[in-house]
Amino acid sequence: MACSPLFVVALVSPGSRASDNFAGFDFYVGDPHGHTGVSEDGGSSDDPPGGCLGDCAAFAEVFETARANGLDWVALSDHVNGGNAASLDDFAMLHAAVLAAHDPAGGFVTVPAGEVWFVQGCDHVLGHKNLLLFGDNETLADMDLTDFRPGGVSATMTVAACDDIWAWMADLADTWGDALLIPHHPALERPMPTDWDCQDSTWSPAVEVYSEHGNSLEKDAAYDPPWSGEHTAGTVEAAISPDEYGLRLGFMGGTDKHDTRPGGVCHLDTEHPLHPFGGGLTIVYQEEGGGFDRPELYDAIVSHHTYASTGLPVPLVVHWSSDGAVLGGLGDDLVFAFGAGLDVAVSVPPEWVALVTEVVLIGPDDRRWTLTEASGGTWTGRIGSGEVPAYLVARVELDGSLYYDPGECDDGGADQAEFLWASPSWLTDDGGDYDGDGVTVADGDCNDGRRWVRPGAWERWYDGIDQDCDGASDFDADRDGHDSADHGGDDCDDHDRWVHPGAWERWYDGIDQDCDGASDYDRDGDGHDAMAYGGDDFNDRNPAVP
Structure with missing residues (x-):
């Protein structure tokens, strides 16, 4: 069945630094989400095809700009599908530049990337996601724009089913090495929220919670709320809530700038003037002393060793x-x-x-x-x-x-927070199975320091230990509710549940069922046993007749 077109509207009209070290960790500041004039809705002053509507930086200097903005790593995620997709030639230029600028020995890591839009069927929006690739330059050099697209030669956003996305990612990773697909602006009504029912933590272990679009982290966000309205089900709060989607996601921040200024958190995007905020950054951490390259960045994102910053590299x-x-x-x-x-x-x-x-x-x-x-x-x-x-x-x-x-950082928002x-x-x-008996505290092990104490264990009576963890008295072996008289209770026979104070007395059987201590052969309680059982009471039902 042919679908009517789905219009996703694109509204247009400090110095290079080494990584920080603190408390035994190294920290690396990055922007996983920058755009240039390679995107049709982006701009560069030296005019790759998108042109520049406002104040853009130069594509030829984009990595110098990133370093000047304090970045240790960057991903230029220009559009690869949808209405604002790059052309084959322009994307090839971008991809070659990204690989050429990769300089881990010099303290600067570049990540080949592309922004991908997903729609299931005619109009079921799944979200915008950034494809990040972590293979080596030699392997990735052979990629072109079609490899960054689920549709290959087609720029379509449409997939038949959610699972098709993850199958595409698996094939891509098999061919080109480690890859991730990071959702961004998930809570925005426009251009597109994220459907968290379509999620796979293998490929999407993190989410961009903050960008020039605003704060997608919280429901009813007071700080920099989404500019186009909040799609509550798309918030990160809903995604990670155990009572809603229950997803385990790491946090990232990005600028999503479209004016060739990756990491530029202190200015507003002149290519998209309705995007009111300066954007964010992602900071990754790892134990000090190791190298930092694409594999380490991949490991940090997968391990959730990242945090989002609204701009400060702390x-x-x-x-x-x-x-x-x-x-x-x-x-x-x-x-x-x-x-x-x-x-x-x-x-x-x-x-x-x-x-x-x-x-x-x-x-x-x-x-x-x-x-x-x-x-x-x-x-x-x-x-x-x-x-x-x-x-x-x-x-x-x-x-x-x-x-x-004062006046140095125009990052939008209502205050300087x-x-x-x-x-x-x-x-x-x-759960508490410290004694290795196969039963946890949560499952009822009342003493997890002793293997022989657990539900179902054999109960050794009168030692003060509740071996079977049933919570009942250890001095009431017959479970009649009365502890043994030998251990401070009032049960005169703790091995017969029919014998205890208040029990019905069966006369003349030699058993003191009610534990009153009186003769079992003196039914009328007159102090004389029945003649039939060796006593002198010829009527043991009448205390007046001895």
Whole structure:
């Protein structure tokens, strides 16, 4: 069946730096989402085909611009399909330039990329995503524009089914090496929100939460809300909520600038004047002393060792522990002891401390914990036992007016606040099978330090240990609700459930069922046993007749 056209409207009208090192980690600042005049809706002053409607930088100097904006790595993700797609020749020029500028030995990494739009069928929008490639130059040199498109020679946005996207990614990675597909502006009504039902964490382990389009992280965002209206189901909050989509995603930021200024967070996009914000950055971290190239960047994104910044290149360390046991860091999946609390320390370098105005943890349903500054540059807090949520995001708020000179940074927005959003750390209790008996605390093991104590274990009576974890008294072997008289109770026979105080007395069987201590042969209680059982009471039903 032919589809009516789906119009996605495109509205048009500090110095190079080495990576930072802090607290045993190296930090690398990047922009995973820049555009040039190679995109039909982009602009470059030296006029690749898109032309320039406003104040654009030169394509010939785009990597010098990126370095001048403080980037350690960059991806130029010009459009590869849809109405604003690059031409074959222009994309070939871009791709060759990206490979030529790649200089990991000199501290600058370039990532071949392209922005891909996806629509299922006629009008089911799936979202905008950036294709990032992490192979070596020799392998990637043979790629052309058709390799960046799901439709190959066609610039179509249409896929028959969501799974076709992931099949395409698998084929692409088999041919060209590691690749990722990162959703961006997922909460925007226009140009296109993200449908989180169409998601595969193998290929999309992270999401761009902030850009010149605004803040897609939170529902009803107060800070830089999406310019075209919020698509609530597309927010990152909805995506990671355990009660909604339950996705595990790392956080990234990008500028999405279309004027050939990657990393330019302090100016507005003159090619898209309705995009009201300066955009963001992605900061990756890794243990100090290792090299940094495309494979390390890939590993960091997949491992959620990234955080989004609204512009400031602040090193950030998050340290999680539980009752003294070290659990991990920013973006890690954390496993803590069942029933234990959670401790956190969030740190920034001393030169950034004065800018920090607040450090909070944010969990599902917007639950928040404000941290307290414990020492210069470190904020700490504790979440008590039983209160630990499914995930936590460390958010650092900073005062940008203390960093930029007046008038230096025109990044839009209502104030000078800047933010760091750490990738969520996902929290799971270990259930508590520390004794290796195959039963966890969560499954009912009442003493996880002893293998022979667990539900279903053999119960050894009267030792004070509840071996079978049923919660019943260890001194009530017959389970009649009365502890043994030999162990402080009132049950005169703890091996017969029909014998206990208050039980029905069956006379003349020699058993004291009600444990009153009286003769079983003196039914009328007159102090004389029945004659039939060796006594002298010839009527044992009448206490008046001995």
